[in-house]
Amino acid sequence: MHQRIADAPNKTVKGWERFPRLCRYMIRTRYSHHVVHHRRTFKQDHVTQFQSESEREALDRELADRGHHGQIIQRSGYAVRLHGSGALVFIAPLLPAIPLTSFTLGLWGTLGSCVALALPPLFSHFIHPYLHMPHARAVREAPRATAWLLRRWYFRSMARNHYMHHRYVASNFNLVLGGDVLRRRYRPPAETDLREMQRLGLRID
Known part of the structure; x- marks a missing residue:
């Protein structure tokens, strides 16, 4: 979804715009994420x-001209966290997996799937804003529990992975580590990338 909708190429968006009512939420999602978060900020x-x-x-x-959708983007910190109906659009495509797993995997499989499905929206809302800060500032400003997580290896790796997504937008889509490797969309940082991360205050260890 991140690749095909939130960061959809211009050619795909032009196809959606032929059916604006049907593709309304995809167009809005792509605007808030790719245009606002990647290009305008x-x-x-x-x-x-x-x-x-x-x-x-x-x-x-510009957002004022977009009415309610523009207000949602502003209240989300300009698309750095989930907010309002934007959160619903993010989560809704994951919901059909719940009955599917309940029929095929049983209770424990469903519970495990729900945990896995909850991670992307939880990380997007609670962790993502701090991935756009120097590490020292993120740890200082985050709530205590979040700051503890940000010091851990997994979340330091997540910050580096997200930096690579912003620099090379066609790769490293996932905040849940490993997903990009499975989908062959992972791009490891080069020495120049690591030097820039270090200059910006991201942890490279």
Whole structure:
């Protein structure tokens, strides 16, 4: 979904725009994630959301023209966390997996699947905002439990993986590590990438 909808290529979006009512939520999801989060914010670098207040104000004016959807994007911190109906759009495609696993895997298989399915939205809402901060600042500003997680190897690796997604948008889509390897979308950081991460204050160990 991240690859095919949230970061869909322009050619795909033009196809959706032929059927605006049918594809409304896909168009909105792609706009909030790819356009706002990838293109209209964090333009200077991975840890600087806006280069100036005037840049933020220009985006706010654009979002005001989009009505309720623009308000959702603003309240989500400009698509750094899930908010309102945006969260529902993110979660809804995962829900059919619950009855499917209940029929095929039984109670324990369903519970395990629910845990796995819950990780992407939980990470997107609670962890993702701190992946766009220098590590020291993220640990300082995060709630205590989140800060403890951010110090762990897994979440430091997640921060590096997410940096690579922003730098090379056609790879490293998953906050749940390993998913990109399974889908052959993983791109390891080169030395130049590691140096830039270190300059920005991300942990590279």
